Amino acid sequence: MSRDIIIAINAGSSSIKATIYELGEGGQELNELSTLELSLNGASINETAEDFVRRLREGLEEEQLVSIAHRIVQGGPKYTLPVKITESIIKDLEEYMIFDREHLPLALKLIALCEQSFTQAIQIACFDTAFFNNLPRLAQLLPLPQQYQGVDGLRRYGFHGLSYSYLQQAFRTEAGEEAVNGRVIYAHLGSGSSLTATYQAQPIDTTMSFTPASGIVMSSRSGDLDPGLGWYLYQKDGVTPEQFNKMMSTESGLLGISGLSADMKTLLDNESSNQRAAEAVALFCYRVAQAIASLSSTIGGLDSLIFSGGIGEQSSIIRGRVCSKLEFLGISLDESRNQSHQRLISTEHSAVGVHVLPTDEAHVIASQALEIIIHERSEHEQ
Numbered sequence: 119m120s121r122d123i124i125i126a127i128n129a130g131s132s133s134i135k136a137t138i139y140e141l142g143e144g145g146q147e148l149n150e151l152s153t154l155e156l157s158l159n160g161a162s163i164n165e166t167a168e169d170f171v172r173r174l175r176e177g178l179e180e181e182q183l184v185s186i187a188h189r190i191v192q193g194g195p196k197y198t199l200p201v202k203i204t205e206s207i208i209k210d211l212e213e214y215m216i217f218d219r220e221h222l223p224l225a226l227k228l229i230a231l232c233e234q235s236f237t238q239a240i241q242i243a244c245f246d247t248a249f250f251n252n253l254p255r256l257a258q259l260l261p262l263p264q265q266y267q268g269v270d271g272l273r274r275y276g277f278h279g280l281s282y283s284y285l286q287q288a289f290r291t292e293a294g295e296e297a298v299n300g301r302v303i304y305a306h307l308g309s310g311s312s313l314t315a316t317y318q319a320q321p322i323d324t325t326m327s328f329t330p331a332s333g334i335v336m337s338s339r340s341g342d343l344d345p346g347l348g349w350y351l352y353q354k355d356g357v358t359p360e361q362f363n364k365m366m367s368t369e370s371g372l373l374g375i376s377g378l379s380a381d382m383k384t385l386l387d388n389e390s391s392n393q394r395a396a397e398a399v400a401l402f403c404y405r406v407a408q409a410i411a412s413l414s415s416t417i418g419g420l421d422s423l424i425f426s427g428g429i430g431e432q433s434s435i436i437r438g439r440v441c442s443k444l445e446f447l448g449i450s451l452d453e454s455r456n457q458s459h460q461r462l463i464s465t466e467h468s469a470v471g472v473h474v475l476p477t478d479e480a481h482v483i484a485s486q487a488l489e490i491i492i493h494e495r496s497e498h499e500q
Contacts (some may be wrong), residue, residue: 123182124148124491125174125239126483127232128189129224131330131367132309133157134170137480141184145492148484167227171235183239186232187487189280189479190225191330192218193245195271200248200486203229203241211243217271218329220367240494242487249279250314250321257323257416276324278306280479282314285426288475290319292461293422297471300421303413305406306477307436308427309337309380313406315413323416325409331367334405337380340370341405372398382429382436403436407443420447420470426477434459441472 122141127134135155139148156170187200194214201207208226215222229241258273266272282304290298298319305313312333314324325333327342335341343366351357357365365374373380376398378388389396414420425437434456441451448469456463464472 121182122184123151123178124184124484124487125186126189126480126487127186127228128479128483129221129228130309131158131220134166134224134228135480136170136174137484138178139484141488145495146488148481148488150481153480163224163227167224167231171228171231175235180236180238183236185240185242185487185491186236187242187244187483188225188229189246189483190243191221191246191277192275193243193247195273197243197245198248198251200242200244200490202490203243207243214271219363220330240487240491242490244280244483244486246277246279247275249282250276250324253321253323260328272328274324274327276312276314276321277326277330278310278312278314280482281306281426281477282321284478284482285424285475286316286319288477289422289424289473292473292475293471297422301414301417301419302422302424303410303417303420304424304426305410305430305440306427307406307425307430310339311336311406311427311429313409313413315417317417323413325413334409335375335402336371337382338368338371338373340366340374372402375401382433386433386435399436399439403439403443406436406440410440410444411447414447420449422471422473423449424473424475426475431459431474431476437463437472437474 122145124139124141126137126139133155135153137153138151140151141147142149154173156166156173158166190211192214194210194217196210208229211222211226232241253274253276260272260274262272285304286298289302302316303313304316310330312324312326315322327333331339333341348362351362371380372382372385376385376395378392378395379385385395385399389399410423425431429436438451438456441449449472450465450468451472452463452465459474461475462471462473464470
């Protein structure tokens with residue numbers, strides 16, 4: 119039986135995940151069939167990508183494959199909509215490699231291998247930064263000397279945009295148009311973590327800046343640091359720019375503070391007996407609450423708070439500790455609802471609705487690809 123398949127590929131900093139969808143009857147709906155996930159585990163980019171594409175080929179008939187859509191973390195100043203991947207786009211992304219050495223090399227290698235292995239499939243790039251393209255001017259500015267203002271794409275971008283796109287639509291379905299147009303903060307808390315404030319369903323500000331290493335403390339990323347720290351470590355210990363970049367991206371955050379693990383569950387399991395683990399957890403909650411309070415000032419208060427991501431969705435402890443620091447904003451958490459991971463976890467009299475919504479970046483990626491496919495088929499029929 120003939121069927122049309124779309125694959126959404128998410129090349130992250132610690133793993134690659136492919137979600138395989140079948141187009142439903144009429145070619146307008148996405149039905150998830152299966153997933154394939156491969157941990158990077160310190161292997162080289164080439165080895166990991168080749169192994170992943172080889173596994174992807176198993177069980178797939180190429181003639182069924184309509185499109186392969188890739189999450190591209192950094193779209194730079196140019197790409198604000200999903201696009202079919204062409205040679206010129208590849209050249210642009212290669213130039214953007216300097217923006218994002220952590221994700222783009224692997225993504226580009228996967229694109230090249232998929233081009234070789236699935237010659238009939240249309241490849242599409244979906245950009246994480248696109249959601250934030252129209253951030254207000256002040257939220258985009260980096261306080262650098264005039265000669266760097268707006269040059270070579272230097273601006274605050276924001277990331278996790280595909281996740282925020284999904285969460286915004288899910289919140290619209292969950293709570294309605296009035297709620298999604300209110301003063302909303304979305305907290306995508308996982309291995310990489312960020313928060314975004316929206317008003318009238320438009321992003322107003324976000325915690326991540328020029329790179330995904332910025333913002334709040336994360337699993338192995340430092341988040342925001344005093345810019346003088348790099349210079350200090352260079353003078354004191356001879357730490358090179360390359361070493362500093364690796365340290366703040368892969369050796370810091372929860373892992374660096376605890377000296378034990380980058381995994382929040384592991385830290386929570388050990389916090390009663392390990393002071394450094396307890397400090398890592400406490401700092402994470404402190405920074406998340408601080409970010410929520412700060413972002414609320416950019417939208418004139420807070421009507422709704424949405425937790426998502428691996429930590430945000432699964433850890434009632436973290437949600438409870440964060441919200442306990444925000445009672446001054448009118449947040450009142452229902453402990454029973456929180457413990458049972460209900461969609462609405464605030465009390466009936468809470469001035470702020472607190473929600474838990476699972477995110478699904480893959481579905482957004484596949485949906486954006488499907489829109490392009492439908493448009494192309496429509497043009498072909500005319």
